[in-house]
């Protein structure tokens with residue numbers, strides 16, 4: 001009889017299948033302490049804990065945090081894992097001491113499959129879903145409030161910037177027209193407005209794009225990431241690695257530009273005669289191109305299709 005193969009718990013949770021797991025494990029190999037800024041179902045964290053690393057996990061969603069703590073209870077009891085409720089853009093509010101630094105920091109952006117599949121959370125465009133989309137209690141408004149109150153011009157700008165929607169102005173006008181008759185309350189209201197503007201041939205990819213744009217606004221995702229990037233960089237130990245998986249072109253652009261700037265020895269505008277900036281590179285980009293999931297992974301986990309992984313290493 002062949003020996004029983006143990007399957008690490010990271011690979012068996014139904015909550016969320018971790019994306020680009022082997023690549024993350026390989027990039028963070030040298031680290032002994034990890035900050036997982038987007039703990040979610042704890043999939044990446046579980047794999048890193050199984051490699052003997054110490055992990056601090058943060059999530060702004062109390063339900064995600066509770067579920068990950070249950071899964072990782074043995075590691076928490078052993079003092080190898082701790083979970084903090086909060087936003088990675090405000091680490092000290094989440095209870096992280098200013099002096100704490102890490103050999104590896106991970107961000108796996110967006111929402112988990114579990115959050116998405118839970119109709120009551122309102123991330124999905126499935127029939128009857130409430131227009132909520134808040135990841136945690138720290139969002140100032142939910143999706144219904146946003147869609148029912150936002151100014152038409154701002155809504156159009158939001159749809160263009162976050163959803164790349166060419167008919168953003170028409171869609172914004174249609175939403176404002178419809179909400180004046182009856183406030184938006186469920187996913188169906190938004191889907192009907194999209195269909196009315198994009199036509200009967202519009203479908204899931206269009207709904208997904210627009211819903212993702214609204215979610216990004218509700219959770220202040222892009223501005224939060226932009227604020228957080230330099231703060232997270234400064235939480236790295238010398239030689240520490242920051243690894244970020246994005247699922248939206250706006251997120252990936254922010255990460256790419258930040259890594260490029262931090263890796264340049266001079267960031268002065270070209271017109272300046274003499275260098276007036278810090279004059280040294282802060283570190284190096286480890287991924288010259290974004291890493292994507294291969295065919296085998298995307299076949300098993302369609303969510304991995306849009307994933308783009310970039311990593312940066314702090315200098316000594």
Ligand SMILES: C[S@@+](CC[C@H](N)C(=O)[O-])C[C@H]1O[C@@H](n2cnc3c(N)ncnc32)[C@H](O)[C@@H]1O
Nearest residue numbers: 018038040041042043044059060061087088108
């Ligand atoms: C894609 S999931 C992470 C999945 C996780 N890597 C795993 O393998 O199970 C993203 C998680 O990050 C959380 N999140 C997103 N933005 C956040 C933020 N600004 N601060 C803290 N948590 C955040 C979400 O609530 C969600 O649980």
